[in-house]
Amino acid sequence: MKHNNEVDILKGEVLFEDGNYQFIWLGWEERDEGLVQVNQYLIKDGDEGILLDPGGVHVFPRIVGNVSRYIDLDKIKNIFFTHQDPDVSSGIALWLSVTPAKIHISKWWIRFLAHFGVFDHKRVMPIEDKGGTLSTSSGKRFEFVPAHFLHSPGNFSLYDPKSKILFTGDIGAAIFPANQRYLFVDDFNSHVKIMEGFHQRFLANNIAVKAYLNKISRFDIQMIAPQHGAIFPDQDTSKKFINWLSGLKCGSDIINQIYG
Ligand SMILES: [Fe+2]
Numbered sequence: 001m002k003h004n005n006e007v008d009i010l011k012g013e014v015l016f017e018d019g020n021y022q023f024i025w026l027g028w029e030e031r032d033e034g035l036v037q038v039n040q041y042l043i044k045d046g047d048e049g050i051l052l053d054p055g056g057v058h059v060f061p062r063i064v065g066n067v068s069r070y071i072d073l074d075k076i077k078n079i080f081f082t083h084q085d086p087d088v089s090s091g092i093a094l095w096l097s098v099t100p101a102k103i104h105i106s107k108w109w110i111r112f113l114a115h116f117g118v119f120d121h122k123r124v125m126p127i128e129d130k131g132g133t134l135s136t137s138s139g140k141r142f143e144f145v146p147a148h149f150l151h152s153p154g155n156f157s158l159y160d161p162k163s164k165i166l167f168t169g170d171i172g173a174a175i176f177p178a179n180q181r182y183l184f185v186d187d188f189n190s191h192v193k194i195m196e197g198f199h200q201r202f203l204a205n206n207i208a209v210k211a212y213l214n215k216i217s218r219f220d221i222q223m224i225a226p227q228h229g230a231i232f233p234d235q236d237t238s239k240k241f242i243n244w245l246s247g248l249k250c251g252s253d254i255i256n257q258i259y260g
């Protein structure tokens with residue numbers, strides 16, 4: 001794994017590689033002025049691509065540019081959305097127009113997609129609450145893991161058994177102060193300080209957290225890749241994050257504190 005000061009912020013980085021298989025982080029915007037950083041990922045399995053939370057209109061040109069370094073857009077066969085938020089999925093109509101991809105999103109959000117300009121649902125595959133799988137033509141099988149109420153009520157992670165990377169969407173999000181962003185978590189205790197505010201306010205409660213952690217306990221997790229903030233780059237840091245999350249009081253656990 002590269003050191004943070006070697007990371008190519010604009011072009012992105014390959015997080016895992018084995019032969020013609022790659023799990024790729026697609027870079028950040030050049031400007032770093034305290035905006036919520038959004039991570040997008042591409043899984044390339046031979047000549048077949050999967051995009052994870054490719055995001056909204058304003059990041060579209062960068063994502064198209066960085067994806068095209070690795071694979072032609074017409075080879076993007078699937079796009080996975082963890083949930084319905086605009087930073088995750090508001091570019092859906094653009095992606096449907098430039099790729100032949102099928103879209104995978106919780107069944108609860110299908111009828112809301114019209115508000116992002118999607119009226120034809122032939123390429124939209126609803127994910128049932130209990131989760132599901134996605135297979136590539138080489139036979140690799142990815143799991144949609146239920147993560148409901150963390151924060152969205154219809155929410156999923158994606159586990160990749162090849163790279164052993166768990167893509168968690170908003171779970172594990174961090175918000176960097178201006179001009180202090182970094183890609184890989186190397187000091188977990190200081191990283192907690194920029195994660196805890198979001199997790200306490202956005203996640204529903206510890207019951208939902210425990211249900212999720214029970215679901216992911218059967219996976220061998222070597223890396224956790226969230227949609228905002230930094231990546232937990234190895235098994236040890238991923239375990240620290242899971243331990244921290246398991247004890248978190250959030251949402252309705254601290255409802256009186258939130259109401260003030
Ligand atoms: Fe969200």
Ligand SMILES: [Fe+2]
Nearest residue numbers: 085087170227
């Ligand atoms: Fe998000």
